[in-house]
Amino acid sequence: MPYVLPKGCRLGLKTFGFMEYVIMIAIGVAAFILGAYCFNSIATPIFYTIPRIQKEKAIGNLAKPISMFKLIMVPIVAAIVFVGVMYLAYDYYVDYPWSVFIGFSIALIGVYTKIKSTKGEKEADFLEDYGEYLKKK
Numbered sequence: 001m002p003y004v005l006p007k008g009c010r011l012g013l014k015t016f017g018f019m020e021y022v023i024m025i026a027i028g029v030a031a032f033i034l035g036a037y038c039f040n041s042i043a044t045p046i047f048y049t050i051p052r053i054q055k056e057k058a059i060g061n062l063a064k065p066i067s068m069f070k071l072i073m074v075p076i077v078a079a080i081v082f083v084g085v086m087y088l089a090y091d092y093y094v095d096y097p098w099s100v101f102i103g104f105s106i107a108l109i110g111v112y113t114k115i116k117s118t119k120g121e122k123e124a125d126f127l128e129d130y131g132e133y134l135k136k137k
Helices: 018-058 068-092 097-117 119-133
Strands: none
């Protein structure tokens, strides 16, 4: 006997109405915004701030020591938020997890290109956050 697709399905995939598409797009946009914040909060300290502080410490340009708590607090909180959202996406949005993953993927690509390209902007952010710890020139 040949396989018969369930009613309301095309090629084994769930068919979505207009409102489901709107919900998927809204969830994807929310995931993009949250993903951009989380990935930026995790990646910037790891790939820019901590190496820069080690460089400043090596050349003797630190006026006072920087607390490691201050350096790792934001990435840890962002990672917890990210894992929590991924858990909720699997638990509550079983019909729409791909919109969450697509939003996070686009955010990850955007943060990666930002980290690679904007050196001047990162320098200004670093001086704003940690300028008080550097010796005045």
